[in-house]
Amino acid sequence: MIYPDNFETKIRFDKVRELLKKQCLSPLGRDLVDELKFSESFKRVSRRVNETNEFKTICLEEENFPLGHFIDVRQSLEKIRIEGTYLELEELFNLKRSLESISAILRFFKNKEEGTYPYLMKLTGNVKMYPYIFERINAILTKHGRMKDNASPELMQIRSSLTQKQATISRRMQALLRAAQKDGWVDQDVSLSVRDGRTVIPVASAYKRKIKGIVHDESATGKTSYIEPAEIVETNNEIRELEYAERREVIKVLREFTEQVRPYIDDLFLAYAFLAQIDFIRAKAKFAIQVNGLLPQMQKTPTVLWENAVHPLLYLTLQGEGRQVVPLNIEINDKQRIVLISGPNAGGKSVCLQTMGLLQYMFQCGLLVPMGEKSKMGIFDNIFIDIGDEQSMENDLSTYSSHLMNMKHFLKYSNAETLIMIDEFGTGTEPALGGAIAESILDKLNRKQVRGVITTHYTGLKHYASEAEGIENGAMLYDSHKMQPLFQLHVGKPGSSFAFEIARKIGLPEEILKSATDKIGGDHINFDKHLRDIVRDKRYWEGKREKIRVNEKKLAQLVERYEVDLKETSNLRKEIISKAQEEAKQLLSQANKSIEKTIREIKESKAEKEKTRQVRKAFEEQKEAITQGDLQEEERINRKIQKLKDRENKAKKFRGEKTSETSRSEKEVPQKKKQFDPSVIEKGDSVKLDNQRTVGEVIEVNDKTAVVAFGALLTSVKLNRLTKVSKTQAKKESTTYNQTSALVQERISKRKLSFRRDIDVRGMRAEEALQIVMDHVDEAIMLDISEFRILHGTGHGILRKLIRDYLKTVQLVRSCTDEKIQMGGSGITVVHLE
Numbered sequence: 007m008i009y010p011d012n013f014e015t016k017i018r019f020d021k022v023r024e025l026l027k028k029q030c031l032s033p034l035g036r037d038l039v040d041e042l043k044f045s046e047s048f049k050r051v052s053r054r055v056n057e058t059n060e061f062k063t064i065c066l067e068e069e070n071f072p073l074g075h076f077i078d079v080r081q082s083l084e085k086i087r088i089e090g091t092y093l094e095l096e097e098l099f100n101l102k103r104s105l106e107s108i109s110a111i112l113r114f115f116k117n118k119e120e121g122t123y124p125y126l127m128k129l130t131g132n133v134k135m136y137p138y139i140f141e142r143i144n145a146i147l148t149k150h151g152r153m154k155d156n157a158s159p160e161l162m163q164i165r166s167s168l169t170q171k172q173a174t175i176s177r178r179m180q181a182l183l184r185a186a187q188k189d190g191w192v193d194q195d196v197s198l199s200v201r202d203g204r205t206v207i208p209v210a211s212a213y214k215r216k217i218k219g220i221v222h223d224e225s226a227t228g229k230t231s232y233i234e235p236a237e238i239v240e241t242n243n244e245i246r247e248l249e250y251a252e253r254r255e256v257i258k259v260l261r262e263f264t265e266q267v268r269p270y271i272d273d274l275f276l277a278y279a280f281l282a283q284i285d286f287i288r289a290k291a292k293f294a295i296q297v298n299g300l301l302p303q304m305q306k307t308p309t310v311l312w313e314n315a316v317h318p319l320l321y322l323t324l325q326g327e328g329r330q331v332v333p334l335n336i337e338i339n340d341k342q343r344i345v346l347i348s349g350p351n352a353g354g355k356s357v358c359l360q361t362m363g364l365l366q367y368m369f370q371c372g373l374l375v376p377m378g379e380k381s382k383m384g385i386f387d388n389i390f391i392d393i394g395d396e397q398s399m400e401n402d403l404s405t406y407s408s409h410l411m412n413m414k415h416f417l418k419y420s421n422a423e424t425l426i427m428i429d430e431f432g433t434g435t436e437p438a439l440g441g442a443i444a445e446s447i448l449d450k451l452n453r454k455q456v457r458g459v460i461t462t463h464y465t466g467l468k469h470y471a472s473e474a475e476g477i478e479n480g481a482m483l484y485d486s487h488k489m490q491p492l493f494q495l496h497v498g499k500p501g502s503s504f505a506f507e508i509a510r511k512i513g514l515p516e517e518i519l520k521s522a523t524d525k526i527g528g529d530h531i532n533f534d535k536h537l538r539d540i541v542r543d544k545r546y547w548e549g550k551r552e553k554i555r556v557n558e559k560k561l562a563q564l565v566e567r568y569e570v571d572l573k574e575t576s577n578l579r580k581e582i583i584s585k586a587q588e589e590a591k592q593l594l595s596q597a598n599k600s601i602e603k604t605i606r607e608i609k610e611s612k613a614e615k616e617k618t619r620q621v622r623k624a625f626e627e628q629k630e631a632i633t634q635g636d637l638q639e640e641e642r643i644n645r646k647i648q649k650l651k652d653r654e655n656k657a658k659k660f661r662g663e664k665t666s667e668t669s670r671s672e673k674e675v676p677q678k679k680k681q682f683d684p685s686v687i688e689k690g691d692s693v694k695l696d697n698q699r700t701v702g703e704v705i706e707v708n709d710k711t712a713v714v715a716f717g718a719l720l721t722s723v724k725l726n727r728l729t730k731v732s733k734t735q736a737k738k739e740s741t742t743y744n745q746t747s748a749l750v751q752e753r754i755s756k757r758k759l760s761f762r763r764d765i766d767v768r769g770m771r772a773e774e775a776l777q778i779v780m781d782h783v784d785e786a787i788m789l790d791i792s793e794f795r796i797l798h799g800t801g802h803g804i805l806r807k808l809i810r811d812y813l814k815t816v817q818l819v820r821s822c823t824d825e826k827i828q829m830g831g832s833g834i835t836v837v838h839l840e
Contacts, residue, residue, distance in 0.1 A: 007388040008044050008367075009415055016393050017363040021319055022293075022373075029292040032076035034278065035285030044370050046387045046423075048306050054372025056125045059301040061291035062374065064123070072110035075103035076285050080278055083271050092257065092264040099151035102143045108277050109135055111284060126287070133280045134273045142263060153256055161255040168248040175241050179205050182217075182235050191216050199232060203249075204242050206232040290373055297321055299374030302381040308423050308457050310338035310366075313378035317361040318368075321376060332494055333377075334361050338457050342478045344448075345497055346471040347461045349482030355461040356393065358482070358495055359427045362459050363391050366425060386457070387423035390416050394429070406440070409433075413447050420451065426458035431467065441466045452476050553773065560777055571788065586716065592700050687712060693728040701731055758789050768799040772808055779809050786839055787818050795825065796835045806835065813837060 014020050023039055030036045045051050064071055082097040093101065112135065115127050146157045155162050179198055186192040191213035199206055201222040209217055211224070211231050219235040234242065267274075293299070297318035314333035321331045332354070336345065347355050365375045369383050392412040416426055432444030441464040448460070448467065452474055462468075471477040480497040687693065691704045693714060702714040711722050765782050767775035779796060786794055798805045813822045818840045825834035 009390045026289050029289035031285050033078045034282035035289050038286035042371050048385045051370050057287050058290040058374055060123045060126050061287045062294050065291050075107045077104040086264050092261040108281050133277050157259045164252045171245045201232050204234050206234045209233050294374035298376045302383045305382050305384040307384050308386045309384035311382035312336050313381045315377040343457050343476040345459050345478050345480045347480040354482050359429050359459050363427050386425040389425045391427045420456045422455040424456045426456050428460045431460045431462040432464050445470050692731050696727050764795045766797040793838050800833045
């Protein structure tokens with residue numbers, strides 16, 4: 007049941023009907039739009055919305071759906087039910103084209119796989135198309151709607167004779183026209199004309215006696231007469247008789263066809279009912295696309311769980327103005343049956359109520375609704391609404407009386423399957439009495455477990471809703487600082503009317519407001535103030551919670567990036583070590599030969615011990631320089647890896663996760679064992695491993711092994727695998743090792759090329775600027791950048807202090823200072839890294 011009678015006008019569903027009619031292709035669909043009505047049957051509503059949803063898919067995805075010639079011929083079919091009547095030639099042509107459209111639509115669905123459009127395919131089940139009708143029509147009509155010459159033997163003979171007669175007249179009339187022009191009776195530029203179906207010659211009135219014949223007409227000025235020559239009058243009479251005969255034969259053919267079609271009229275009506283349904287469903291689908299309507303999850307129970315619901319008419323209006331609608335989120339269930347909405351005037355309460363009524367009514371009429379995909383839509387048996395002014399002079403009804411009449415109907419006919427919507431509940435009479443009556447009505451409706459949305463300004467109703475089971479307060483949010491509504495519904499607390507604030511904004515004198523405050527009492531003012539404070543605090547904490555969520559997301563992304571960088575660094579280190587080991591083997595092999603040659607030269611020259619010692623010392627110094635450089639590079643890489651791990655541990659501590667401590671250096675010096683005779687191989691000697699090219703330095707000699715440094719790699723090797731080399735050969739082989747170090751420097755240099763020495767965070771929010779600075783510091787540490795600048799501006803100094811407080815917590819930041827006065831001063835921070 008829908009109440010009141012003008013329900014559709016109140017929720018503006020009449021405007022929706024107009025938009026639907028504009029989407030229809032023919033009166034077939036428009037008639038069904040007029041017949042569109044509310045249904046409380048879950049099965050019927052489900053079928054209708056699913057049909058619309060399937061056609062929406064066709065509109066969006068199918069390009070070959072036949073849409074031509076949606077022609078309504080039902081009146082013509084109804085006419086020929088009577089014996090003796092027949093279809094006119096134009097009506098037959100419309101029948102031909104529309105039946106072809108129906109047949110094309112049936113083929114479209116027939117060619118689809120079973121289950122593609124199950125609801126629409128079900129509509130095709132009762133439609134019957136008879137090939138005989140198509141064959142007979144095609145035998146009679148051309149594709150342009152003219153009757154064919156061979157529609158019957160008699161018609162062919164008549165038209166053949168008619169063509170011959172017309173050709174004869176045409177030749178003779180041309181000859182007469184040329185003769186009259188030659189005699190000067192007719193102007194040279196004049197051509198033949200037709201009057202009353204007769205071919206005539208336009209002759210100057212002064213010469214009309216010169217041509218024997220019948221004058222059929224004169225021009226408006228009387229200067230020209232239209233004469234049919236006497237010698238062709240008889241032939242024209244014969245043509246006219248043939249035309250009459252042709253018309254009689256055409257009617258005869260149409261009668262015969264109509265007699266043949268008359269037994270199939272009922273089946274044809276079913277076919278056109280199908281065409282009407284397709285036109286109607288297509289219009290609903292096109293409207294759904296226009297307003298972003300979709301099919302929510304259907305519930306058999308009277309439930310409302312809407313996310314991002316939008317008033318379709320308001321959406322179309324604001325779309326044309328380039329603005330957006332604030333969506334509505336609302337829930338109605340067994341525990342929260344009624345939502346009592348309060349808030350300032352022009353804050354969106356009535357729009358919220360209208361949206362509720364219109365969308366629910368649209369859905370139960372079989373239309374798709376604009377809301378979120380996860381929304382749930384239930385089915386109600388009754389929808390009652392009380393909105394607007396229903397005062398009537400004829401029925402002696404005031405505004406308040408009309409509201410009470412509506413409440414009487416609500417109390418009498420509502421039940422748990424009823425959705426009610428009441429706007430400005432309790433208004434129209436003395437506030438205290440009206441509020442008391444409204445509270446009693448609300449209590450009765452609540453006990454009947456009705457569902458609904460009610461808007462009000464009465465404080466008493468807000469108090470009642472906060473205590474009554476099944477009723478929840480709701481508020482339309484209002485920005486008290488900007489003094490403008492936000493059009494957002496928040497369920498869980500009542501809203502303030504902001505009466506004094508709005509009056510103050512308009513410019514009402516302050517003494518008036520002070521007097522009103524004294525009259526109404528401090529308690530009432532404080533209650534409204536507390537509501538505003540709750541709104542303010544809620545918005546503040548919602549903002550905080552959103553910031554925390556954003557920061558947690560950024561932190562997770564930062565940790566993920568650190569892990570990737572750490573993994574890449576580790577892989578790079580392993581790659582470098584692997585290459586160094588390979589090259590070390592080559593260097594040992596080459597160095598052995600050089601050392602042996604040096605020793606041989608020393609022995610052969612019988613050099614003095616002092617000279618030999620100097621040569622060896624120089625060799626060791628060069629080797630030590632190479633080794634020290636490698637160790638420093640290794641230490642730098644390890645320091646950066648440790649820094650990344652420390653930052654990851656900090657992030658994990660912030661999230662409350664378990665941390666792991668990584669030692670700063672990965673080098674461990676093996677414990678010394680028993681010393682061996684140093685005269686063979688001793689500490690500081692240059693050696694090769696298994697005669698490889700790579701030369702290493704003996705760091706420590708043990709019982710049967712020695713610790714040898716091959717570049718940045720320390721390894722323990724058996725003594726019998728080592729061969730001493732001379733200083734000269736070691737120096738020669740060191741050049742090859744330097745090439746390995748160059749590979750590392752090349753990789754770092756590529757990243758240094760894209761590094762920015764200056765970053766600009768002016769105008770950014772604090773969180774955004776700090777995140778950019780953190781990223782830049784991490785990159786600078788990894789690339790061993792010694793200095794860069796941060797442009798943050800002066801302002802109030804908040805951004806500068808925040809950035810510098812962070813920089814003080816970074817271990818590898820040596821200092822952060824102001825730039826020179828001429829270069830920007832305190833508006834720029836210069837960061838110095840270790």
